[in-house]
Amino acid sequence: MAATARTFTRLTARTAPTNSTLRLTATHHARLSLQRQTFQSSSRRGYASGNEATASRVGYYVTFAALAAAGGAGYFYLSNGGVTDMKKGSSGETRGVFTPKKEDYQQVYNEIAKLLEEKDDYDDGSYGPVIVRLAWHCSGTYDKQTNTGGSNGATMRFAPEGDHGANAGLKAARDFLKPVKEKHPWITYSDLWTLAGVCAIQEMQGPSIPWRPGRTDRDVSMCTPDGRLPDGAKEQSHLRAIFGRMGFDDREIVALSGAHALGRCHTDRSGFDGPWSFSPTVVSNDYFRLLLGEKWVWKKWNGPKQYEDAGSKTLMMLPTDMALVKDTSFKKHVERYAKDDGAFFKEFSDVIVKLFELGVPFQSKEEDRMTLKTSGA
C-alpha cells in the first residue's frame, strides 16, 4: 500500500474500519492537512508536547492527608467488593453502605466516553490510546510467582512506580481521569483505570471487553519494582520472559501486541518516535497487516534503534514489534490476525479481559462480568 493512495477522512462514530482509509479525527485531519503542505503524502504530525511532570511524592502525601482528614470529618470506608462507601445524601450526611450496580458503572463509563469525545485536542485527536496504555501498564506489572503487581492497587499513583521510565507520559491519562474520580468517588482508582481502558477500546471501535469491579487501592508500600514492563529495544526472548511472568503464551503475546494499531511513540516519553498505523485512534488489525505488508528498514536518526516503513517513512515499528515476524511461533499468529480481523477482535478481547484481571482477588465470579454499552449503542 503506497501512502499516496490513502485519503484522509473524518473519523465518524462507529464507522466500520476500511482497509484503505485513514481514520483520524477532524482535529488531526486539520493538522495533517497543514502538514501535507510541507511533507508530501505524509501523515506524520509533530510530537505532542507530552509534558510529563514527575509525579510528586508531596502531592500524594497531601492527597493521603486530605483523605484521612475527610475520614475524620465523617466519611467512613467500608470494603465492599473493592468499593469504598463515600455516597452522601443531599445534606451531606453519609447514608450507609453503597453497593454499586451495573448502572453505576455504566454511568462512570458514559462519563469517560463523554470526556474522550470532548477532549479531542490531544495527540492524534484522542486520549483513547494513552488511556489503554495506562490500563495495560497498571496490569502488566503482575508476577504470577509472587502474586504481586497487577491491576489491583493502582500503585502507579505513587512516585516510585509513577516515575518508572516505562510509565513516562501516563500522568496525562491519570489526570484525564481525575474529574471522573471526583464525580464518582466510590470507585477505586484501580477499577477506574481498567474500566477506562475498556471504555477507550470500545469507544475506538474495538470489541466488547467484559469487565468486573473488585479491585482495591493499595498504598505506596505496594509499588512494584522497576523493570516489570517490556523494553521495546529488545527481542523475542525478552517478550517471552516478561509476558510469561504474567502468565501469557505466544498467541496471547501477539494478540496483546495488536494494541499497537493505536497511538504513537513520543520522543519525550520512550525516546522512540511515531505511530504504528495510519489510523491510530481506531482499534483494527492494521498493525498485523502493516507488519507483513510494508517493507521495514532501520530508521536513520540519532534516536534509539527503531524501524520505519520504506514507502512513506511515516510509520514505525519497535524491535519488539519486529520480533513478532522474525519468530515463526509468533509469526503464524500475526498472519492469522492480518487475514482475519474477526479472530483478532475475539482473541484481543479475551486477552484484555485476562490482562485487566491479573492479580485481583475477586469475590465475584467470571459470570458476573458486565458488558457496558458504547456511547453510540
Ligand code: HEM
Ligand atoms: C509487547 C511489548 C510492548 C512494548 C515493548 C511496548 C512499548 C511501547 C512503547 C515504547 C510505547 C511508546 C510510549 C510513548 O513514547 O509514548 C508504547 C505505546 C503504546 N502501547 Fe505498548 N508496548 C508493548 C505492549 C503493549 C500492550 C500489551 C498494550 C496494550 C494491550 C500496549 C499498548 C500501547 C498503546 C495504546 C500505546 C500508545 C500510547 C500513546 O499513544 O500515548 N502496548 N508501547
